[in-house]
Amino acid sequence: MQTADSPTPQPADSAQIPFVKLPEQGFDPKHPPEQGLIDACVHCGFCLTTCPSYRVIGKEMDSPRGRIYLMDAINKGEVPFSETAVEHFDSCLGCLACTTSCPSGVQYDQLIAAVRPQVKRNHPRSLPEKFLRTLIFQLFPYPDRIRLLLTPLGLYQKLGVSKLVQKSGLLQRFSPNLAAMESLLPQVTAKSFQDNLPDVIPAQGHKRYRVGMVLGCVQRVFFSDVNEATGRVLSANGCEIVVPKSQGCCSALPAHQGEEEQAQALARQMIDAFEDTDVDYVVINAAGCGHTLKEYGHILQDDDEYRDRAEAFSASVRDVHEFLAEVGLTAELHPITDGPLPLVYQDACHLLHGQQISVQPRQVLKQIPHVQLREPIDAALCCGSAGVYNMLQPEVAEELGQMKAQSLVNTGAKLVASPNPGCSLQILKHLEKRGDTLPLKHPIELLDLSIRGEKLEL
Ligand code: SF4
Ligand code: SF4
Numbered sequence: 001m002q003t004a005d006s007p008t009p010q011p012a013d014s015a016q017i018p019f020v021k022l023p024e025q026g027f028d029p030k031h032p033p034e035q036g037l038i039d040a041c042v043h044c045g046f047c048l049t050t051c052p053s054y055r056v057i058g059k060e061m062d063s064p065r066g067r068i069y070l071m072d073a074i075n076k077g078e079v080p081f082s083e084t085a086v087e088h089f090d091s092c093l094g095c096l097a098c099t100t101s102c103p104s105g106v107q108y109d110q111l112i113a114a115v116r117p118q119v120k121r122n123h124p125r126s127l128p129e130k131f132l133r134t135l136i137f138q139l140f141p142y143p144d145r146i147r148l149l150l151t152p153l154g155l156y157q158k159l160g161v162s163k164l165v166q167k168s169g170l171l172q173r174f175s176p177n178l179a180a181m182e183s184l185l186p187q188v189t190a191k192s193f194q195d196n197l198p199d200v201i202p203a204q205g206h207k208r209y210r211v212g213m214v215l216g217c218v219q220r221v222f223f224s225d226v227n228e229a230t231g232r233v234l235s236a237n238g239c240e241i242v243v244p245k246s247q248g249c250c251s252a253l254p255a256h257q258g259e260e261e262q263a264q265a266l267a268r269q270m271i272d273a274f275e276d277t278d279v280d281y282v283v284i285n286a287a288g289c290g291h292t293l294k295e296y297g298h299i300l301q302d303d304d305e306y307r308d309r310a311e312a313f314s315a316s317v318r319d320v321h322e323f324l325a326e327v328g329l330t331a332e333l334h335p336i337t338d339g340p341l342p343l344v345y346q347d348a349c350h351l352l353h354g355q356q357i358s359v360q361p362r363q364v365l366k367q368i369p370h371v372q373l374r375e376p377i378d379a380a381l382c383c384g385s386a387g388v389y390n391m392l393q394p395e396v397a398e399e400l401g402q403m404k405a406q407s408l409v410n411t412g413a414k415l416v417a418s419p420n421p422g423c424s425l426q427i428l429k430h431l432e433k434r435g436d437t438l439p440l441k442h443p444i445e446l447l448d449l450s451i452r453g454e455k456l457e458l
Pocket of ligand 1: 041104106
């Protein structure tokens with residue numbers, strides 16, 4: 001047991017350290033949250049009102065400041081790394097709003113990223129939690145495995161069983177987590193069954209860039225329209241696009257939940273897939289994936305073989321809006337509606353807070369003739385999706401989803417533009433629950449329609 005006088009655990013050679021230890025001890029020595037980062041917090045509390053978990057739960061320990069206090073106390077051996085502490089870390093959405101609002105520049109993202117693998121290594125989950133997490137992490141990051149389930153899932157939706165299950169409330173009573181997962185299930189379509197993009201898409205007109213395209217895991221199965229639109233938009237703007245078949249998941253889902261080894265394996269696979277493609281940039285259209293792709297240097301920090309390659313890969317990654325704003329649109333744009341189109345852009349946390357990208361998607365959208373951008377109240381507040389948070393912590397996510405749907409509807413917009421598949425599913429679920437029929441598209445789908453001169457069906 002550590003005492004208050006014990007030295008702060010320091011990172012050390014992972015090969016020499018046994019990581020298994022009793023739960024009442026402090027953090028283990030493999031990359032505990034850095035004391036220097038913890039000490040940067042001056043406890044001013046400016047971050048509290050921007051924190052979604054604090055807004056919903058209302059307790060100091062479920063705020064950024066509270067969690068930093070907790071990390072400090074555990075680091076110093078003043079409180080144990082207990083189940084209660086884990087509950088407070090688990091309630092964090094990882095939305096990173098606190099990093100945007102903190103005037104002292106506290107890198108909470110680095111702190112919580114250090115804590116998640118500590119929780120994974122040192123706190124065995126209950127059997128139902130283990131089952132849920134295994135289901136999520138052994139299924140979602142692997143498109144081939146998801147596709148094995150598409151036929152039964154499609155039938156389940158087509159025969160109306162899904163509606164019956166939701167109406168009966170039985171699954172909700174049995175397991176709120178599984179019920180949340182079920183309620184977020186995207187529509188299975190014919191396109192879900194296979195990837196539709198070729199290995200190389202030629203540039204239209206003068207070739208300006210050669211770019212790689214990341215397809216995502218859930219994105220490529222359930223949002224293939226967005227990937228196809230991205231290919232067309234990039235091509236129309238002078239990009240030759242390389243789509244390596246060997247790419248897998250970006251590793252965001254396991255990385256955000258401390259599943260370190262799985263995240264590292266997926267990151268290596270992604271780096272290998274793009275290594276010999278000779279591309280100028282690697283482009284991604286999903287906010288959460290983009291943030292993780294830019295974090296590979298950190299994810300593979302202990303890997304001598306991959307560390308530098310990971311840094312180089314991350315440096316080449318661009319969110320698609322960021323890329324288009326940087327290189328400029330060359331394709332001609334046409335109106336997608338006959339009259340004004342009031343539209344609300346939904347900031348995805350991993351773009352806004354994780355990559356400081358908020359202007360670029362708005363810039364891109366504003367170039368479409370007739371688009372009128374509306375801004376929602378609390379634009380920077382998480383919608384509750386946060387990767388798989390809405391399945392792991394459904395109660396908090398539910399309240400945030402309701403708040404987000406309300407604020408989007410209140411803008412009076414006729415359409416929501418959302419740059420992340422997780423946010424899109426969460427928002428659609430809560431709009432539907434309210435009985436609102438506000439449609440939702442990825443900004444790139446709107447740009448694609450505009451380039452092709454097609455009208456939006458509202
Ligand atoms: S994280 Fe930043 S904003 Fe929040 S209490 Fe600490 S110093 Fe203040
Ligand atoms: S990451 Fe989001 S949920 Fe977590 S402490 Fe920061 S603001 Fe709160």
